[in-house]
Amino acid sequence: MNRKDFLKSGLILGGATLLPTNSVFSQSLIENKTDLLVDKVSMTTNTFDFIGGDIGEWKVIHMNPVCGLPLEKVSYLDILPSMTTKMNKGIWTLTGFTSNVRYAEKDEREKLVAVQSDLGRPSATCAALIPIRKTETWWTMAQDERRKIFEAKSHHIETGLKYMPAIARKLYHCRDIGQPFDFLTWFEYAPQDSDKFEELVKSLRETEEWKYVDREIDIRLIKV
């Protein structure tokens, strides 16, 4: 089952995926068969595998190591809910989870919700997967220090808003689960919005926030 079929299968309610059990993470709970423990496990997975290999829904047209170690070249990419991919390994797999907002404030969040578009629009046949890692200096800063750089100095949210709804995006977190990147950033847009996307990426890379990025790969894709 690919992500599109999964999304279509009606198991998703408001962004939460309702599935009978598992995912790698809750396996120990299942094995334990502790009824009192599993009320929330019979429930949500927010974790996806980005599988680079020889098959997939997205064809890779370009892989550019912006900084830090590159990734092995692949021809196709598939994005699948983690619990469905145990047998499907590809050449590499990057795993990330969606989560609550970490920096957006109330008014910013309302603006984002009002203008952002969903993934999977038929017209959005172009995509970018940009895995990013930030330095230890970034992560040892307090919340207000990171927020100051993220928005007051780098205008991350404000810049993103300028390109919505043309550019749809989704952030997957992975630092906390021992992955080689901290974030998998994913963007979808129509071919006629390609210039806007280049502008957006260029703007963000020129910010103070980006001085804390020490590994970044820019992977561009088109829908098969």
Added chain:
Amino acid sequence: MNRKDFLKSGLILGGATLLPTNSVFSQSLIENKTDLLVDKVSMTTNTFDFIGGDIGEWKVIHMNPVCGLPLEKVSYLDILPSMTTKMNKGIWTLTGFTSNVRYAEKDEREKLVAVQSDLGRPSATCAALIPIRKTETWWTMAQDERRKIFEAKSHHIETGLKYMPAIARKLYHCRDIGQPFDFLTWFEYAPQDSDKFEELVKSLRETEEWKYVDREIDIRLIKV
């Protein structure tokens, strides 16, 4: 290997655990054998299993379901790095990871670092494991809304500081990895500081923040 031996093994540098590979989360990377991917995987695990069962370093003296579904009664608890516990299941296992600070601001963080104590003090033979889940209302709030309730209204950090260094604490996150709780909160203290700990827990439970807690189990332990 229990957590104490693990901590003693010298693999931990500044809170980051240096290990050759794995943890459940990076297993797909290992199987892929992608050299370019594994630079950070050969590195850190911040993920621990809290295993309730018939054996362990901590003896359970009391389990009180404060709100929401209880947990099955157990006699002992062990805390182990996740990658070492695949064969050790217990009656239940709760898994959580340490992460960057989510609310503390620069001055608060400096105060915390200055007065907090480490886990594992020989005198700290009393402990509490308090797994907590918060409501969807909490998690759909923006960062500034959550921060306002957490500190401006509930004085969570300020209250915690009053009881340091007597009470050592560590926060493990688990909402993002499909666990039945959002946080595993862990506290260690000497028997003569038991009253202080009761005061701290009582203060926090009376805050506005706690109105958003919909599952909480209070597990008290003594060192074996």
